[in-house]
Amino acid sequence: MLTEEKEDYLKAILTHKGDTTFVSNKKLSQYLNIKPPSVSEMINRLEQTELVATKPYKGVMLTQKGLAHTLDIIKRHRLLELFLIQILHYDWEEVHQEAEVLEHRVSHLFVERLDKLLDYPTTCPHGGVIPRNNQYKELYTTDLLQFSAGDYVNVKRVRDRTELLVYLSSKAISIGDEVLIVDKDDTNRVVMIQKGETVTILSYDNAAHIYVE
Structure with a gap:
C-alpha cells in the first residue's frame, strides 16, 4: 500500500488533468504547498514504481497503473463521505477532512461492502462522481x-x-x-x-x- 503522501500526490496530479496532459512540478508545488525540491524527489519515487511518467520541461503524467490507483483512492474517499453523512449523520462540511484520514486506512473489502451498503451511488455528497469501471469524468463541470x-x-x-x-x-x-x-x-x-x-x-x-x- 502506498503512503498517504504518495496518494496525495497522485490525487493532485489527477486534479490538474494529469490523466491526459503533463503537469508541471511548479503547479504541484503550489497546490500542495510543498517546496519544489521535495516535489521533484517524490515524483522520482512515483516514477520508479511506474505510477507516473515524466518528460523534461513538461512535467508529470499518470500512467494507466497510476490512474487506476488514483481512481481507487477517490472512490474510497467519496464513499466514506456518503457513509459519514447517511449513516453517522455528519454535516457535509465535516466529512471531507474525516474521509481524508479514513481513506488511507480501509481495505478493499471494506470499500466493497460499503459500496453495497450504500447501493452503489453515482455521486458523493458534494456532487462529485464516484469512479466505476474506469468511468470517472465529472458529471457537472460548468461553474x-x-x-x-x-x-x-x-x-x-x-x-x-x-x-x-x-x-x-x-x-x-x-x-x-x-x-x-x-x-x-x-x-x-x-x-x-x-x-x-x-x-x-x-x-x-x-x-x-x-x-x-
Whole structure:
C-alpha cells in the first residue's frame, strides 16, 4: 500500500488533468504547498514504481497503473463521505477532512461492502462522481461564473473546500438547490446569488468551485 503522501500526490496530479496532459512540478508545488525540491524527489519515487511518467520541461503524467490507483483512492474517499453523512449523520462540511484520514486506512473489502451498503451511488455528497469501471469524468463541470445575472441555476457540485462548504451551509445552500444569480461584479470580483429571501455574496474564486446547470 502506498503512503498517504504518495496518494496525495497522485490525487493532485489527477486534479490538474494529469490523466491526459503533463503537469508541471511548479503547479504541484503550489497546490500542495510543498517546496519544489521535495516535489521533484517524490515524483522520482512515483516514477520508479511506474505510477507516473515524466518528460523534461513538461512535467508529470499518470500512467494507466497510476490512474487506476488514483481512481481507487477517490472512490474510497467519496464513499466514506456518503457513509459519514447517511449513516453517522455528519454535516457535509465535516466529512471531507474525516474521509481524508479514513481513506488511507480501509481495505478493499471494506470499500466493497460499503459500496453495497450504500447501493452503489453515482455521486458523493458534494456532487462529485464516484469512479466505476474506469468511468470517472465529472458529471457537472460548468461553474457559476459561466452564467449571467438573472439566470436561475441548480447547484449540482461543490469542490471539497471546507471553508466554502461551511459558508454555504450557513446560508442553507446545498446540492440540488435552485438559486438566482442577482449580480456579477467584475470590478470587485464577486457574485451575488439568492435563495428564498437570503442573498449570498461569493468571491469569483469560490464561485469557480460551484458547478451548476
